[in-house]
Each structure stands twice: as C-alpha cells, then as structure tokens.
Amino acid sequence: MRNRLAGVLGVALTALVLAGCASVPGHTSVQVLRQIGDNGAAAVPSGPIDDRDPLGLVRGFVYASGQPDDRHASARRFLAPQASNWDDGASLTILDERFDTVFSPDGITGDPNRATVRIRGTRLGTLDPFGAFEASPAPVEVDVGVVNRDGTWRIDGLPPGVLVRGSDFRANYRSLKAWFVDPVHKTVLADPHYIPSARTTALATRAVEVLLHGPSAGLQGAATTAFPPGAKLRSNLTESADGVVVLDLAGVDGLSDTDRRLLAAQLALTLAEVSVPRVRILSDGEPLIAGRPDLGREDVVDLVAGPPASAPLAAMVIENGRVRMLGDAGADTPLAGQAGNGSFFVTDAASSSRSNRIAVVSREETGTQRLLTGPVDGQLTATPVSGGSLTAATWNAAGDEVWVLADGVPQRVLVPAAGPTRQASLDAEEITSRGPVRDLVLSRDGTRVAAVAGGRALVGAVVTLPGGAVSVRQVRELRPAELDGVVALDWRAGDQLVVAANSDRPVSLVSVDGLTLDPMPSVNLTSPLRTVAAAPGRAMYVADRTGVWSFAGGDLDAWRQSLGATSDARPFYPN
Template sequence: MPDNGGLQAVEASQRPDSQVRVFAMPPRENAGPVSIVEGFLEALTSDDPQYTMARKYLTEKAAKGWHPEERTTVLTDGPSTGPASRPSAGEEGRTFRLSGHQVAFVDQQQAYRPDGTSYSKTLHLVQENGPKGKQWRIDGLPQGVVLGQSDFQRIYQSINKYYFALDEESSGGGAQSGGESGPGSTSRQKRLVADPVYVRQWIDPLTQTVRALLAGPTHWLNPVVTTTFPSDTRLRKGVKSLAPDDENNLKVPLNAQADHVGQARCKEMAAQLLFSLRDVTSANVSQIELERSNGSQLCVLSESDAEALVEPRTSGPSDDQYFLDDKGRLVQMSGASRTAKDPERVPGPLGDGEQRMRSVAVSRDETQAAAVSNSGSALFVGSLVAGASLGDPVVRSNAKSEKDRLTTPSWDGLGDLWVADRDPKKPRLLMFGRGMADKIHEADVSGLDGGRIEAVKVSADGVRIALLVAEKGKTTLRIGRVERDLGPDGKLTVSVDELRAAAPQMEEVTAMSWAGGSRLVVVGRESGGVQQLSYVQCDGSAPTGQALPGLTGVKEIAASEDDRLPLVAHSDDGIVRLPPGLPWQTVLKDGTAPVYPG
C-alpha cells in the first residue's frame, strides 16, 4: 500500500457487482455411475436457464419427464450421495441415495417454505446405447432440483410481488389468483401487500418477476389480496423476454384477456408491475407501458404516478421515533438526523406523565398513542394534543402476575389497535377498531397449539401479524394471516390463520419489529449461540448480505418500513440507534420501549 502522496476523491460506482457465472459441463465419455451422479448434481447449481446440460446426464425418456421448476429443495450442505446399492440377480442398473438435512423448499409458485426434515431420495442409473457405445445415464430421479444452502443463496433472489389488500366486505371468500375485481371496487383498494417469492437472479429476473405477478398471489396470501389483472392474463404468446429501453420504459405485451380493461384499472395493473420490479436490481424501470394483444397501447404509468395512485403506507407521515423516558413519559425525536438529539416530550396526557407507562404504540398518522400502564393491567388510548385528557382504559387484564398481563400494543395500517392479554385463565388477542373501546373484537388464532402470545406486531398493510409465541420453554417468531369477515348482519369477525415460522433457524426470539413490506428485524439466538440481531423475511428465509452490528443486552427493537431511517433499540446502554453507515449511538441512558409509528 502507498505510504505517501495526496488523497483524491472518487465517485463510487452504482453499477451492480459483476457475478461469476457458473457453467455446467457435459458428461465425460465412458464416465462411471459415480461421475454421472456427481456431474448431474453439479449441473443443478449452474446458471443454465433450461438445465440443458443437466438433462444430458439423463436418459432421453427421463429428460422429457423431468420438471426442474416443480420444486427446489434446499439442504444445509447439499445432497450427500450414498454408495451404489448392489443390484440383485437379474436387475440392471445402479441406485444411489441422496440424503441431507432439509432447510426449506421453494414450491411451484416460487414461494419459500421452511421445512426442517430429513431428505432422502434415490437416483437410478442404467446403461443406455449411444453413438459411442453404452453410457451410464440417470433414468429415475425425483422431480425438481436439490441444492445446498450456499448455492441457493447464490442462485436465487427474493423479490416482492405486489397485490391489493381486500376490504372487509370481500375478504371472507378469498381472492382467486388472477381474479377480477368487481365494478368500481379497484378505486377503494389502495393498500399494496408484498408477496415474497424467489427467482433465479441471473436468469432474466425481470421477465420471471412479471410472469410470477401475472400468475397470481401465493396460496398463503391469496385469501386476503386481489389483483387487478383479469383472470388468465399472461404475456402475449411468443414473448420470451422483456427489457426496458434506453429511457427505462418497459413495454409489457399482454394476451387478449386484458384487451378491454379501462384506463383506471389498467393503471392499477401497471402500478402492481412497477412496485414488483423495484427489487429487481437489474431492471431500473421508471415507466410501464401495457400493450393489448394486437400491439396497441393499453395505458402508460410512470413511477411518480404510481406512487400517487397507491400511496403505500409506511411508518407514518414523519420520521419521528418514540420511547418512554425514566419517568414513564412518552418522548419523541427526529430520525432524519444522523446525530442523536435530545428527545422532547409529546403533547398530551402521555407526555405529561399523568399515568406512568411501561410500553407504548403510536398510531401511524401520529394523532394518538396507546400505552400499557406500569403494572401491565390497563391499556389507555390518548390523543397527542396538548390539553387532552387520558380517560378510562379501553381494556383491563385480570391476571394476578404482571408478566401475565398485557403485551405491548401495535397499530396496523387501517388504524386498528392490537394487544394480547396473557392471562392464563383467559388468554386472548384483541383488536380495537380505530383504537376505540366500543369496537373491540377478540381474534380467533388458529395453530397456537397451547402456546402463549408474548408480543404482537401488525404489518403496515394490515394483513399480516407477527407474534412471539412461548411454548415448551422456547419463544419463537410466527407470522399469521389476518382475515376480516363482515357477515350479513354487519358484524365483523377477525381471525389469524395459518401461523408459520418466520425465523426457524433461531431457537429463541426475544424481540422483533417489521422493517419493510415483507421483512422483519429480530433479536434472538440460534441453538448454542449468543444473542444476535438479524433480518428475516416473513416467509421464513434469511436475506443475505444484511448483517447488523452486534449490541449487548437488547430487550426491545424498533424499525421503520423506510430503510433509510435508523434502527432503535433498548439495550444495556439504554436507548440506542443505528443510523445507516454509522455505529450504534446512545440516545438516552434510562429510556425504554422504543417504537416507530405503528
């Protein structure tokens, strides 16, 4: 390295890093059974779009019947190949066993599904006649692809497809993939919901993302979302690949199913596409032009028009962060500054210290806040306006022990307030419509299996809820789907369905917060490990390349859906925050309960 000379500023490149491409090799002539098996498994890890080279290891019949897109199985360290079984008398061929510990699989809808079971499949080989004599080839194999976790993370990329949330009147029956909305209904459906899937990041991810969006929402999310694309809308026949032009305009030719869509609906279709393509780093699309089946223009939508059309809600209209000071009063500070400033008490009863609080949640419009009393027995909702009174609690817990009373509350993007009562005699998850005591609903939670809810965080879109569930001495993170059904009598019923693990690699999760449309930040530890902070996807996968600096004794964590704002935590050092590109900073030594709006 130079030890003298001047310094010169250089502009950092914004281009994505170059990727080392992996190419598969064809089978060697007269290769033995072991070489054929190893070559085939290696070919599965290549960047071959159609797995053309992998098919060369198969017999002609097996190659035609193999569908690699049907399932991608992810193993911890890749498949282990057992010794070839000895053929019995009169039997031809060799059998190899593939085994390993399964982490997850990606289904035909490209959805990631954690599955920590043992994997055991077989490959059968025979000698097939070829131009150069008999050659060993695979004639029996499982459908799909099997990979090690490191290869999966190199080959695949998580992207969010976006669909519109159903309103209460239509959320009971479920939205069919590609289903049409009723007349005039699309104008009310402004909340976009992220639906994470995995695409092969070096095999035309833009076109893969468009096809995945058109195919409709994944099965898990389908009951609570809808799409403005008419049923069976696909790319026009013959379209193999899509790419933006020099002005970042992307033309998307559709089939005849979309030919007669009106302008308002067409623009919402284009908005779904624009938001879905944001995660595709190679896309850089700023405008969508949809085309009819005859090539004529259906509609055009720019990125700025899409923002105005759907206006996806994040934490709130400002970047403020909130927490409780050493006297249990609600204080706030600005999150935009890269340096910590002294927090200020909020106006209203929660800032005045009229009632000492131990946890708090600020509504996403920042007009009111919900707080749990210091004993954990009462939930109050107060206005953030000077001179307002606190009033009576909206609910009380009758549990004898403080640790069995109310959890920290949480607001969703609809303005509804959620809290769990951990009373062993009457555990319940409660939702207050617009935070009002006279609009209380007890949510039916399926799949708890005797576990107890220890913490609640509802996503900004209002259709997913993150729960910390204590069961058998462990606390794990689970994600449930929120369904709101309005009956013929006008009565609203609320349920949380199909709970699934969101951090299966962690043995214990102690704190969590939503950090985007489909991402959470969690505090926990793996088996035999120490406490760590990390990001996880709501589908249970772990994003790569997003490591967080360590922090000791983290008790609570808060994140914004806007990743430009800092993380805020309650740790052994008090209230601290992590601005982008900077280390952790101490804000207040004696504060607790940090939150962003929501």
C-alpha cells in the first residue's frame, strides 16, 4: 500500500506542477461550489460537435475549459496542431455566466478559411497559481484565431491562460481551507483556496504546497506561515502500514517549540480538509514534536483562533433599552447584569464568547452616547469613548478589544482582564475613504473586518503593526455590481458573510473573497431592512420595518417572525 500511494502522489505532484494554476488544492467538508438558483452547467462535450461554425467552436472551447483534468484535455480537442503549446497554466480567469462570441472586426483578412473570434464577458476575478481567488470585476475581451482545414474549424491562435464560466468553475472545483498563523496571538486561522476535484491522495501533497507558499493576498500582513524560508518536503508523502499519512519535512529543524506546534496545527488542520484524519509529521526523519509523531484535528483545535467550539452562540436582542436573550418564541430572559436590568438605556451591544464580556452603548441624559464594558451578567464600566452617535460595537477574537463607530469613525478600545480600558491606535482610512461607514464587524478569528461604507460591502485584513498599532489593509468591495444599497452585514462563517440591503436583493450570502454570491429568500421581509445577525450553524436574523425575522432554512423559503410591532429591536450574536 505504501509504495502504491507514494507512486500516486509522485505522479500527481508532477502533473500538478505541469498544470500550474490549473491544479489547486481541496477540503474535507469537500463541497462543490454552487449558488442558489444555479441550474448546473450543461454537460460539456469531449470535443467540438459542430465544426462548421467558428463562433460555436470558440463558445464550446470556453465551456470545455471548465474541466481542468489532464491539463484541460477536453479544451485541447478544440485546438489545431499549431496551438498545441497553449499555456493553460499561465492564469485562470473566472467569468460571469453570460458571455458572447462575435467576429472581431480587427481580424478580417479576406481569407474565408481564417477568422478571429472575440470572447466578450465580465470577469469576476482570477485564481492565483496556488488557488487563492482575487476579485477584479471588469469587462474582458479576448481574441482567438480560428482556421478551417478540410471543412472543419479549429483554434490556431490564443493567448496564454484559461477562461472559465462561473458555473463551470463551481461544478469542477472545490474549496480548501488552508490554515495559517496569526503572528500576534499565536493561533491559526483559515484562508479559503479552491482546487479542482481530484483524488484525496493527490490533494494532500498539493495542500502542503499551499502552506509552503503562504496565505492569500487578502490576508497579507495579518497572517503568516510557520514554515521557515527554505522549508520543503523531504520526500513524497507515503502511507504507513497502520494507515497514517507520513510527511517528512526538511529545513524546519531550527524552529522553537511554539512554532513547531503552530506548524503541526497548520498541517493537521489543512490535511483534515482533504480527508486525511491523522498525519505523522517528521523533520529530517524524526518527529517534529517530541513524543507526538501522529496528530489529527482534535489534537490542535485549541490553537484555532476565535471562540472555542463549545462556546455558546445564543442570539440576543436589544429592545426598549435592554439586552435580552432571543428565544424561539421571541425576546425573553433579560440579561442578569446591568446590560439587561435597565441601569442604562442600551442602544447597541456586542458580547464576546471568549471572555464572557459585553460592550454596550448607553444613551445618556445629555443626549450623548457612551461605550461601557463589563461581564455579561455584571456591572458595567465606562470607557473613554463617547459621541453623538455610537454604533456597530464588535469584539476581537481574544475578547480583550472592542471596535465601535463613533460618529461614523472606527475607534478601538483595549479592554484588559485587569486594569482600566483605554483607546488605542486604529488606521481604518481604507474603509472611511469609501464613503459614510454604517456598519462594522470583526470576524470571529479576528483577522478580518467587514464593513458597510458608501452602501457597499467591504472586507479588509486586520494588521497589527510594530508597537501595537492596528491598520485595516487590503480592503476590497464584495460584488459591487450586485450588492448595492447595503445597510448591514455579519459573519455567518469564517469565509462567508450575510449581507442585508435595501435593493432588489434584500439578503445575500457572499464569500469573503467575493467569488460566490447566493441570494436568500425575501418572503415576508418588508423594506427598509435595518440590521442582520448571523453565526455558524445558527438561524439568521433580520430586523426590518415590521420587526425581527429569522431564517433557518428547511422546506419553507420564508422568514419567520420572531418579534413583531417593533421599530428599534436589534438582534446580534456573540463574537
């Protein structure tokens, strides 16, 4: 068995290297990427069906390009011999569903056996050589040369790279959560990548290559890898007699114990995503962690950033100035502390699962608002932050820091376990420059922040600078052509947001990189929408003109009323 697996992995690695970005890695919850409303891509023929139509030939070529197997073997059947050196590994561009093939006016030669066909479409973005998606929506035009030989048309000239329709990409690629390191808190966090569907054994080697390469551009400055420069696989992955995948590394022997454990967590968690339950991690033939050669997800889960899996994520709601737990039948069970007993008139709130603390915005008698923090069920203490309008309070992953919008400007407050709270430096100019900021929420792993600015949904990386200052960088708009009039958002998962908008698309799910956009049902919702709340594996809540509504999926594509006849209720989940 060991020799067979080593041979398979060796061949797979060679093929992946040759294919370049056409071969990128995968995921245990292995899910095919589809959107609500997709009817699925049409079956792609193995080669041209109608050779007499140059436009249909090129269109079929784009359809076939969605299949990455064997260096796009299906698409290569559309090529003339002189185009056999097509570089399909140069780039991968993902197109919106609709595209045109027309004759290019620049390619008219007068020769009836030659033509230039122009592919016109809208680019959603590109996939880098290691499977990270970079959103770059824009019109795109690509010219392809075709030639007629003996009554059949073939492509004889085309630029490097691959064009793939969104539906074909979703049908043939899967997601990989690659795990990297938060250099400040010494925890690990997930970074979404995409891979062609393939055998688990081939994906394991590729997954390690992704880790060696490092995190995506969207997390630049916020995440790193525990692999030191020059680290590499010492040999092909193999399988032991007891079924454990063996991974031997070179160039990691100088790591500290802390970094060794972080590196082991990266490997165990990422390989679990490609159905490798346990891995034997070696450094130059010896266990990377002394006495612990074999590791699985459960052995390193304590290093995962964000609230522990056992942390309660019960929904809460602010109504009539008090914070309550939000039960299935509506608001009940006021919080035991000052946030729920009426000591303060609460207009906004956020709680931390990690530290079991709450931050509330209190409306003072003077008309100003003040941020207070304290135990969820205890006494609250004022922070230095106040203003005419405080909104969108949100905790970091460690539960020792709160961000809040003070008169539309993001502010950062440090809340240590002992000692006074204090304001700290926060550079969020990349967000505030996009227009008035209406909402702001930190991801549960603390490495990203989502915001609503100028009616658009934004995501940026949270970068801690030398000296402790924090800057929001790599800010990008999510699906600007489809998401407008945005009023609120929240993290449904580490790689997915729920977005509420006062538009013809009231509620949507969008991936953190902007690749996938799923419209949600809007039955029973009444504009204007005010806020939205979400958490992993929990019902979503939306507050609209008539009250608070919940959606948990199921057979009925309709929102269910949780609180009615209220205009000020604001649901939220702990960070």
